[in-house]
Amino acid sequence: MTPPVQLLDTLTRIEEEGLAAIESSGSLDELEAARIRYLGRSGGLTDVLRRLGQAPAAQRPVLGAAANEAKRRLQAALEERAVALKRAPSTTRPPADLTMPGRRACWGGVHPVTRVIDEICEIFRELGFSRVRGPEAETEWYNFEALNIPLEHPAADMWDTFYLADGVLLRSHTSPVQARIMETHDPPVRVVVPGMCYRRDPFDATHAPAFEQIEGLAVDEGIDFVEFRFTIEHFVHRFFGKHTRTRFRPAYFPFTEPSAEVDATCGSCGGDGCSTCKGTGWIEIMGSGMVHPAVFEAVGYDPERYTGYAFGMGPARIAMARYGIPDIRLFYEGDLRFLEQFR
Ligand code: DAH
Numbered sequence: 234m235t236p237p238v239q240l241l242d243t244l245t246r247i248e249e250e251g252l253a254a255i256e257s258s259g260s261l262d263e264l265e266a267a268r269i270r271y272l273g274r275s276g277g278l279t280d281v282l283r284r285l286g287q288a289p290a291a292q293r294p295v296l297g298a299a300a301n302e303a304k305r306r307l308q309a310a311l312e313e314r315a316v317a318l319k320r321a322p323s324t325t326r327p328p329a330d331l332t333m334p335g336r337r338a339c340w341g342g343v344h345p346v347t348r349v350i351d352e353i354c355e356i357f358r359e360l361g362f363s364r365v366r367g368p369e370a371e372t373e374w375y376n377f378e379a380l381n382i383p384l385e386h387p388a389a390d391m392w393d394t395f396y397l398a399d400g401v402l403l404r405s406h407t408s409p410v411q412a413r414i415m416e417t418h419d420p421p422v423r424v425v426v427p428g429m430c431y432r433r434d435p436f437d438a439t440h441a442p443a444f445e446q447i448e449g450l451a452v453d454e455g456i457d458f459v460e461f462r463f464t465i466e467h468f469v470h471r472f473f474g475k476h477t478r479t480r481f482r483p484a485y486f487p488f489t490e491p492s493a494e495v496d497a498t499c500g501s502c503g504g505d506g507c508s509t510c511k512g513t514g515w516i517e518i519m520g521s522g523m524v525h526p527a528v529f530e531a532v533g534y535d536p537e538r539y540t541g542y543a544f545g546m547g548p549a550r551i552a553m554a555r556y557g558i559p560d561i562r563l564f565y566e567g568d569l570r571f572l573e574q575f576r
Contacts, residue, residue, distance in 0.1 A: 240281065240288060240296060247277040248303040255310045261318050268311055278304055342576035345556065346445055346564050349548045350427045353447055356471045360464065362423045362449065367410030369429055373400050375409035380488040381527040388487050393433045403431035407448035408488060411524075411543055414450065415532035420539050421453035427548070438560040445548050450524070452534065452541030458491075458523060461542035465521070469497050473555070478504070480515065489522025489543060501557055509557055516554040519546035 251271035258264040271277050282300050285293060343351070354364045373384060382389050392405035410426040426448040434440040451464070462481065469479045477500070481493040497518050499510035506512040521544035526536035549564050556575075558564075563571050 240284065241299060244278075244281055244296075244299055244303055247271060247281065248307060251277065251307045252310050255307070255314050258314060258318075261315065264311065264314055264318060272304065272307055272311070278307065340576070342572065344564070344572065345552050345575040346549050348575065349552045349555070350445060350447060353468075353472060353546070353548065353551075354425050354427060356468055357425045357449065360423075360467070362425045362451070365410065365414060365424045365426055366428055367404075367407065367413050367426060369404055369431070370397055370401060371404035371409050373402065375412050376402060376404050376406070379412035379528065379531040380408050381525050381531070382487045386487070388485075394431055395433065405432050406430050406545060407446040408543070408545060410448055411450045411488070412528065412532050415452065415529075415534055420534065420541075421451075422541070423451045425449050436562060438562065439550075441549070441561050441565055443565075444561075447546050447548055449521075449544040449546075450541065451543075452524060452529075452539050454539060456540045456542060458542070461521070461523065464542075465495055465519075465544070469495075469518070472551075473497055473500055476503070484520060484522075486520055486522055488525050488528050490525045492520070492522035495519045495521055495544070497554075500554060508559075509554060518551055518554075519544045521545070 251267065254267040254271065255264065258267050269276060273279065278300065285296055285300065288296055354362075358364065376392065376394070377384055377389055382392070394405040395403045397403065407426045407428050407430060410424075410428070414422060414424055414426075427445060428448075429443055430446045431443050432440075434442050436442055451461075466479050469477050476498075478498045480496045482496065484492045484494040486492040495518055496515035498504040499507060499514055499516050501507050501509040502514065504514040506514045510516050521542065524541040524543050529536040529539060549561055552558065552564070553561060
C-alpha cells in the first residue's frame with residue numbers, strides 16, 4: 234500500500250510535469266497528447282485517484298481535495314493554452330529572430346548651413362537679440378532707398394538682383410529687414426534676421442545666386458563702437474573658439490558710417506596662412522558698421538537720440554571656413570554623400 238505522503242508527492246510531481254507539458258506544447262495535437270498523458274482515463278492523475286481508495290480513511294479527504302485541486306489547475310492550464318494556440322497565426326511558423334538587425338530607416342538631418350545659422354542666432358539670443366524674419370520678395374524702397382542707396386547711385390550695382398515686377402524684386406541682402414523692424418518697433422531694438430537672398434551672381438566655388446544671410450541690428454540710446462566691437466568679439470570667441478582673433482578693416486556701405494569688414498583668424502591654419510584663407514591667415518566673416526543717420530531718418534527714428542550698429546554675414550561662407558569646404562556649390566547641390574557627413 235502506498236503511504237499517503239508518497240501519494241501526495243506523486244500528485245505534486247504529476248501536476249508539475251503536466252503543467253510544463255501543457256505550457257511547452259507547440260500545437261493543438263501536442264496539447265491533446267499532454268491531456269491524455271496527465272488527465273486521460275489511464276493518465277497519471279486518474280491513476281492517483283484510483284489509488285486513493287487504498288489510503289487510510291482519515292487521510293482520504295485531504296488527498297481527495299489535493300487531487301481535485303491538481304485536476305482543476307491542469308484543466309485550466311489546458312484551456313488557456315488551447316486558446317493561445319488557436320490565436321497564433323501559424324503553429325508551424327518559426328519564432329521571431331530577435332537578434333536580426335533592424336532595417337535602417339532613412340533619417341534626415343539638419344543642413345550644415347542651417348545648423349550654422351541656428352548656432353549663430355543662439356549665441357546672439359544669449360545677448361538679448363530676438364530672431365525675426367522678413368519677406369524675400371521686397372520693394373526697391375526697402376532693398377535700396379531706405380538703406381541710403383539711391384537707385385541711380387553706382388553703389389546699387391553691388392546689390393543688383395532679379396525683378397519680379399515693377400519696383401518688386403528678390404531681396405539681395407537681409408538689410409531691408411532692418412528698416413522694416415525699425416518702422417514697426419520703437420527702440421531699444423536687438424534682432425538677428427536669417428534668410429535667403431538673391432543676386433545676379435555666377436554659381437561658382439565662392440558665389441551662389443541664392444544664398445543665406447544673417448543680419449544683425451542693435452539700436453538704443455548710447456550704443457557706441459566699443460559695445461559693437463565687444464559684442465562681435467564675444468560672438469567670434471563663442472562661435473570659432475577662444476583663441477580666434479578678430480580684426481576690423483575700414484570698408485564702405487551706404488547704410489553704415491563708419492563701416493567695417495570683420496575678419497577672424499583662419500581656423501584651418503590658426504593665422505599662419507593656408508589654402509582656406511588664401512595665404513592671408515584671415516577669413517572675412519561679415520560686413521558691419523554704425524547705423525547711418527540717414528537710415529534712422531528713413532524709418533522715423535531720431536538720429537540725434539539713437540545710435541546703433543548693424544552687421545551682415547554669410548553663414549554658408551562661415552560654414553566653409555569652419556568645416557574646411559572648398560566649394561560653396563556643395564551646400565546647394567543636394568548630394569546626400571556630402572550632406573550626410575554633417576548629421
Ligand atoms: N548687406 C550687406 C551685404 O549684403 C552686408 C552688410 C554690411 C550688412 C554692413 C550690414 C552692414 O548690416 O552694416 O553685402
